[in-house]
Amino acid sequence: MSDTSLTIRRFADLANPTRFLALSARLLPWICWLTAALFGLGLFYALTSAGDYQQGETVRIMYVHVPSAWLAMMTYMVMTLSALGTLVWRHPLADVSARAAMPIGAAFTALALVTGSLWGKPMWGAWWVWDARLTSFFILFLMYLGLIALNRALEDPTRAARLSAILILLGFINIPIIKFSVDWWNTLHQPASVLRMGGSAIDGEFLRPLLLMAGAFTCLFLALHLGAMRNEILRRRVAALRRQAARGALTAGGPA
Amino acid sequence: MSLDAPHIGFVLASYGAALAIILGLILWVLLDGRARRAEIRALEAAGIRRRSDRPVDDARAAGPAP
Numbered sequence: 001m002s003d004t005s006l007t008i009r010r011f012a013d014l015a016n017p018t019r020f021l022a023l024s025a026r027l028l029p030w031i032c033w034l035t036a037a038l039f040g041l042g043l044f045y046a047l048t049s050a051g052d053y054q055q056g057e058t059v060r061i062m063y064v065h066v067p068s069a070w071l072a073m074m075t076y077m078v079m080t081l082s083a084l085g086t087l088v089w090r091h092p093l094a095d096v097s098a099r100a101a102m103p104i105g106a107a108f109t110a111l112a113l114v115t116g117s118l119w120g121k122p123m124w125g126a127w128w129v130w131d132a133r134l135t136s137f138f139i140l141f142l143m144y145l146g147l148i149a150l151n152r153a154l155e156d157p158t159r160a161a162r163l164s165a166i167l168i169l170l171g172f173i174n175i176p177i178i179k180f181s182v183d184w185w186n187t188l189h190q191p192a193s194v195l196r197m198g199g200s201a202i203d204g205e206f207l208r209p210l211l212l213m214a215g216a217f218t219c220l221f222l223a224l225h226l227g228a229m230r231n232e233i234l235r236r237r238v239a240a241l242r243r244q245a246a247r248g249a250l251t252a253g254g255p256a
Numbered sequence: 257m258s259l260d261a262p263h264i265g266f267v268l269a270s271y272g273a274a275l276a277i278i279l280g281l282i283l284w285v286l287l288d289g290r291a292r293r294a295e296i297r298a299l300e301a302a303g304i305r306r307r308s309d310r311p312v313d314d315a316r317a318a319g320p321a322p
Contacts, residue, residue: 047257057261064274104281111277115270122263220278227285234292237306238299245304 015092017233024226031226035219042212049205061119063209067217069112072140073175075105075221079147080172083165093229095161096236098168099151100228104221106144113141124188132181133189136174143171157236 042063052059079101085094116134117127128134147164154160182191193201202210258264299305 051257051261056263057257057267058263060257060267061270064270068274103284107277107281111274114273118266118270118273122266224281224285227289231285231288231292234289234296238292238295241296241299241304241306244306245299245302248304 017093017096017236020093021230021233024230028223028226031219031223035216035223038212038216038219042209042216045209045212049209052206055123058119058122059206061115062206063213065112065115065119066210067214068108068115069137070214071217071221072105072109072112072137073178074218075101075108075225076140076144076168076172076175078225079105079168080175083168086161086165087169093233095157095165096229096232097225098161098164100232101225102144102148102151104224104228106141106148108217108221109137109141109144113137120188129188131187131189132185133178133187136178136181140174140178143174147171 046060046063051057079098082094082098082101085091086098116137120129121127147167150167151160151164154163179192181187182189257267
């Protein structure tokens with residue numbers, strides 16, 4: 001068997017929820033330990049590194065604000081891939097993945113908005129300004145809330161999955177707008193200084209805790225997403241068992 | 257980190273918000289998982305099982321899936 005077909009077969013094996021539950025049960029403890037270790041190391045550097053010569057201690061807000069903003073967008077990209085999985089490949093776990101990621105993405109987006117506001121007040125003199133970056137990020141938050149509401153409002157799970165997937169794909173247009181808003185429009189928000197052409201513009205003193213905290217947030221997302229996916233699979237099993245019980249009761253009762 | 261530096265309240269509030277939201281997410285996943293497992297245990301205790309979890313003889317007696 002070729003390497004490619006073996007990889008495809010392994011990916012297809014994951015489509016089985018029981019196999020996914022077994023694999024994720026083995027992976028989760030390792031991811032949780034890695035998350036705790038990265039948070040320990042990241043927080044140590046975040047709280048002990050030097051303050052900025054202009055911003056002073058407020059630069060430390062960056063170590064929670066920037067990773068949560070990255071994660072807010074990464075979660076949406078995971079949901080976009082899941083939406084493609086639902087609509088194109090009809091992968092049984094794709095909708096489970098999208099549905100599980102929604103509240104996590106909303107929470108990271110809320111955290112980025114709150115910490116951004118707490119950073120903006122002492123640095124810009126304002127809690128909030130309706131500029132391109134902040135407004136597009138606020139729209140991302142509203143999109144997460146809208147998707148959660150839509151996904152839970154529809155009773156038919158297949159219809160909910162397809163409609164949510166279509167809306168997720170439509171909403172993806174906002175991700176490049178958020179990323180490039182600081183280049184396309186005049187904004188108070190600073191332009192990209194880590195992921196940019198020509199390398200990072202941040203000194204190593206600040207980059208080290210930032211990357212460690214970004215790693216910690218990413219591992220936290222993986223752990224939460226796997227955990228929430230497992231819960232969603234169990235929720236669907238409960239619903240299937242209840243339907244099975246109702247069918248059994250109808251059969252036992254016979255026709256009216 | 258100096259606790260009497262200017263604007264330190266904003267820094268502490270940011271880390272507090274991060275802690276609250278992260279703990280909220282962890283609790284949501286843990287409590288939701290616990291509730292779902294309890295539901296499955298209750299259904300299984302009432303004799304309702306997935307076909308793949310039933311003994312082989314029971315599964316044969318149940319016949320093919322509809």
